[in-house]
Amino acid sequence: MGKELNKIPDIIISRLPVYYQHLKNLQSSTKEYVSSEELAELTGFSSSLIRKDLSYFGTFGRKSYGYDVYYLFQQISIIMGFNYKKKVIIIGAGHLGQALAYNKGYTERGYKLISIFDKNPKLIGLVINDIEIQSVNNLENFLQNNKVDVAALTVPGAAAQKITDRLAAAGIKAIWDFTEVPLKVPEDILLEEQLINEGLCKLSVKMNQQRLDKNGTTEDLSCGQK
Amino acid sequence: MGKELNKIPDIIISRLPVYYQHLKNLQSSTKEYVSSEELAELTGFSSSLIRKDLSYFGTFGRKSYGYDVYYLFQQISIIMGFNYKKKVIIIGAGHLGQALAYNKGYTERGYKLISIFDKNPKLIGLVINDIEIQSVNNLENFLQNNKVDVAALTVPGAAAQKITDRLAAAGIKAIWDFTEVPLKVPEDILLEEQLINEGLCKLSVKMNQQRLDKNGTTEDLSCGQK
């Protein structure tokens, strides 16, 4: 009767990709078991937090041994839904769209890239990573004939809302958005903003902090009111 | 005498790029003032939280009016250190590296892309966005003659640690890392992991949740212990 069954806290969701990545990397090493302390070392999260996060989903470890790397990786994959097959398309075959087309990350996460769309006639027909770029005019038709789970949006900002509306009308339920404009979407559509420059922003803030600290500036960061 | 002057909480830092982006977009609209309530609408954060975040840095608003869009944008830019000039290089001119070379986001954030490196002879000499790809053999030499603030790392995972070591030895202080492998860096180097597939991961988790919810599954997500 509860409306939000099993609602995983966002803060935990945000750490899952990090656990996933490190467990995946650990597999190429020879380590069979890993302790929460070692994972803490790798991820930068505290061992206590890691044990707590994992215990949210169940109990995966072995006392005095730690976690079986492969088993935990499998479990995390299941928690993240990677064992479910999902289809993704890319809309916008500019430089970023093309880079995403070459992205190796789909398969291991249960995704399959099935088409790329663009409106530029010079790009239409071009084959990238075995997928032929097709005209965005075909979008609705394609979506009618193919169950697509996620649309990656890499069109110019100016076109973003229009495409989004078309996607929504065609029944898409999740958008992975790389355009840096605010999109309006119906409530039932999942929208994931991927701010490509986020890292640059954070680095700038932190370098700025270091600079201010070094100068021994006690002063407020603000510049007074207007 | 405090060691960490003005240490901005990470959680606030993580929202700054979002404020920045929306304020930037608001400028192309005709709105001169924006209220915390309207920003809440745009960002998804509560108005109370937004006012609190801003008050951490100073006082920028006007009672009963809201915030001057342009002024607040400027202030946020200053807080983020965008008024300081920074130089960035890209190492690895594969698809992602090239897409980053075409990225329009540098200038407005105070960055200037000054070089791209690769080891593939077929790429060396190629000009992208007015910048000639040069051999990674020149890396140390280049860094000696140019003050570079940030290195974007888009090399294959296998090469990542070696390049990182060379960057560290050459005195780089910040790395924007797109390789999905764990990098070891000296403590004084800022490392920003940009997990390119993070959005895909989150969407997968959330779609999985919806599926479980729909099935009315009360059962634990875990699959029992080994």
Added chain:
DNA sequence: TAAAGAATGTTATTTTTTTAACAATAGTAC
């Protein structure tokens, strides 16, 4: 000029998140 309305900045409260502590348990050494 006074009253009403709007929206900030800030304080108090609540909630969430993290850390710390530890009991339980499995493995190891002797």
Added chain:
DNA sequence: GTACTATTGTTAAAAAAATAACATTCTTTA
């Protein structure tokens, strides 16, 4: 087989973050 060690899963405590509430102040209107 017993003592010792390691490491989990969990509970309790502390810290951090978010929300709610509101006093203040500015603007507008009459």
